[in-house]
Every structure is written in structure tokens, then in C-alpha cells.
Amino acid sequence: MPELPEVETIRRDLKKKILNKKIKQVLVTGKARVNLDHKGFVKVLKNRKFVNIDRVGKLLIFDIDLKNRFLLVHLKMTGQLIYTRGQQVTAGGHSDVKYNFNLPDKSTRVTFEFVDGRKLFFNDSRRFGYLRIVNATELQKVKEKFGIEPLVKNFTLENFEKILQGRKTNIKAILLNQQLIAGIGNIYADEACFDARVLPGTQVSELTSGQVLKLHRAVEKVIKKAIEERGTTFNNYRDSEGKRGNFLKFLKVYGRVGLKCKRCSGIIEKTKVAGRGTHFCSKCQK
Numbered sequence: 161m162p163e164l165p166e167v168e169t170i171r172r173d174l175k176k177k178i179l180n181k182k183i184k185q186v187l188v189t190g191k192a193r194v195n196l197d198h199k200g201f202v203k204v205l206k207n208r209k210f211v212n213i214d215r216v217g218k219l220l221i222f223d224i225d226l227k228n229r230f231l232l233v234h235l236k237m238t239g240q241l242i243y244t245r246g247q248q249v250t251a252g253g254h255s256d257v258k259y260n261f262n263l264p265d266k267s268t269r270v271t272f273e274f275v276d277g278r279k280l281f282f283n284d285s286r287r288f289g290y291l292r293i294v295n296a297t298e299l300q301k302v303k304e305k306f307g308i309e310p311l312v313k314n315f316t317l318e319n320f321e322k323i324l325q326g327r328k329t330n331i332k333a334i335l336l337n338q339q340l341i342a343g344i345g346n347i348y349a350d351e352a353c354f355d356a357r358v359l360p361g362t363q364v365s366e367l368t369s370g371q372v373l374k375l376h377r378a379v380e381k382v383i384k385k386a387i388e389e390r391g392t393t394f395n396n397y398r399d400s401e402g403k404r405g406n407f408l409k410f411l412k413v414y415g416r417v418g419l420k421c422k423r424c425s426g427i428i429e430k431t432k433v434a435g436r437g438t439h440f441c442s443k444c445q446k
Contacts, residue, residue, distance in 0.1 A: 162235050162253050164218060164310070164343030165386035165407065170241055170252035171215045174280075177243055177250065180209050181274040192269035192282075193290040204229060204293050205272070217306045217342030221299065230299050232292040233282065238267075239289030242281040253283075306342040310383040315341075320376045324364050331367065331375065332360035333434035344379065347392055347414045350439045352378040354413045354423075359445045361433045385410060413439035 162170075186205045188198045196204070204226065212223035220241075222231035233241070240253035242263060263281050264271055270282040270291055282291060294302065308315050308323070323340050324331075334340055335349040344352070353360045355378035358371050367375070386392060389406035392414075412422050417430040417439060426443030 162218060162239070163345035163348055163386075163391070164383060165348070165389075166252060166391035167215055167218045167220060167235070167343075168387050169390045171213050171220060173250055173252065174241065174243065175213050177245075177278075178210055178272075178274065178280060179213070180211060181276060181278070182207065182209055183272055184275045185271075185273040187264075187271040187273070189269050191287055193284075193287060194270070195290070195292040195294075201291075201293065205231070216303050217309065217338055218345070219302070219306075224293075228295045230294050230296070232290075232294060232299070232302065234290055236284070236288035236290070238284055238286040240281075240283040242283060243278070244281070245278045306338060307340040309342040310344065310379050311387075315380070317373060317376050320379075321372060324367070324372060327364040330361045330363055330433060331358060332436070332438060334364060335379070336434055336436065341379075344383070346436045346438075347411075348379075348382050348386060349436075350414045351412060352382045354440065354445060355382055357445050359440055359442070360438045361431070413441060415439070 183205055184207075186202045188194060188201055192198075194201045205224065209225045210222045210231075211225045214221040214223065218234065220233040220235075222233065224231060233239075235241070235253045240251055242249060242251040244263065263279070263283075265283070267283045267285040268281050269284050269287070269289075272280040272282075274280075282289070308319055324334060327334060332349050332353065335344045335352065336346070350360060352375065356371065356374035358367070358375060362371075386407045389410065392407040392411065413428050416428045419428050420426070421428055421441040421444060424441065424444040426441040428439055428441055430437055430439050432438060
């Protein structure tokens, strides 16, 4: 699933490409997950413009040049946003390296066509992702469901400690809980725990103050670096060759089961924690 760094990369790229472009047409397939009937959905967006793109956690927020209307886009497990300009394609989201350049295809759910001929496709093979048009009140209610986000000013050690206080679960479950900390998914939870030398299955009540400090720093460090490297599962297509997110080469545990630990002589293991496949080194994580 695309996580905070991947979605943030998409947001930054699309801001450079689609802002203030008039939407000529919107095509919605019968399998699209939208919150209005198709005619109503199209009516709101046709002949409008996106004037800003924001994000909270893994949710993209498109500001429409229509008073009190916003488009929410969540990619979920298999969603992709694919922007085309002639033969140039910029795509982000689920790391499917088999992008079909003959768009729309069978997984295309919504197509935005701009007056300059460029298009933005929302593809989702498994149909978990969604597009919703909301007003300001509804948007605020959605935002309130998300917890503190890494790299913002209020993601302080003190607030991180408050999140952990009294929790009767393991640290990975906390890191994955979007209502507590927004944007961290399976990849970066594992990487942050490794960086902090803490086993993902460690009960929160058993963490020392030193470990909490290291975890706080690790979350900020890993997320910041992943954004700088355009994420792990991000694909940016300019032609027939795909360029994947550079953070792949920085992964220390995720996807490396059976390989030697890059920090010690241990072997990377995999188990299930908080219902997710979890990678760790039992030798240098305690």
C-alpha cells in the first residue's frame, strides 16, 4: 500500500502538472467507488479547476475552484494516479511495474480530461480506493480522524509519549494506527523499529524512555529520508522505462527476509505482528 512518502510524492508532482487546468470532461466507469451518483459527480467537477492539492496521512485532498467543495482521493491497496501528456507519463501509487500505456484500461475507474488534452487516470484493479466530493464541514470531520503526522511541528517527543501512555499493545500496532499517527504503513513501521533497535512486537509498556526517544527520532528520520528519495513504491514513468522510488536501496529490513543484516551479522527474519508481515533482526533489535 502507498504510504505517506509515496502519497506526498504524488501530491508534489501533480501540483506541478494539473493545478489551474480546466477540466473538460470527467468519465466515471460503473465500477468506480465515488460517493455521488455518476451524473452528480461529473457535474461538480466538469469545467472546474483544481487550485490546490493537500494531504493528510495517506489521503489526498484536491481543492476545487467551487465554494465549499473538495475532492478526496484514497489509493488504498492498489490505487494509482496516472497523468499523461502525449507519450510522457507520470504515475504514482501502488507499485505495479506493469503499467499499461494504452489508457484507459480495464482497471481505470475515473478519467479527468483537461482542456489542453492532458489526462489524469485513477486506476484501481481491486477497487478498494475511492473518490469522494465533500464540503468543508465533512472535510474537517475526516481530518479529525487522523492522528499526529510525522515531520509536523506538533510531532514532538512529548506528544509521542502521550500517544504511547497507557497503551496495552505492541509498538508496531501503534505506529500503524492512523488515528494515532497518520501516514505510517507497514514498510516504514518496520524500518523505524529497526533504526531504533526495537523489536516491532515489543509491548509499549515495556519500552524504556531511551527506546521511546530513539523511536521518535527514527520515525522522523525514516519518513524524511523516504520523501527525499520519492518513496519506496513510487513509479515515475517518462517513457517505456519505469523509474522506481529510490528508497528501495535504503531498506534495511523490509523485503530482506533471509538476508544478512546490514548492521550486524544477524539474519533478517519475518513474522506477523499487528496482523501484518513484519521484518526484523533479532540480534540487534531488542
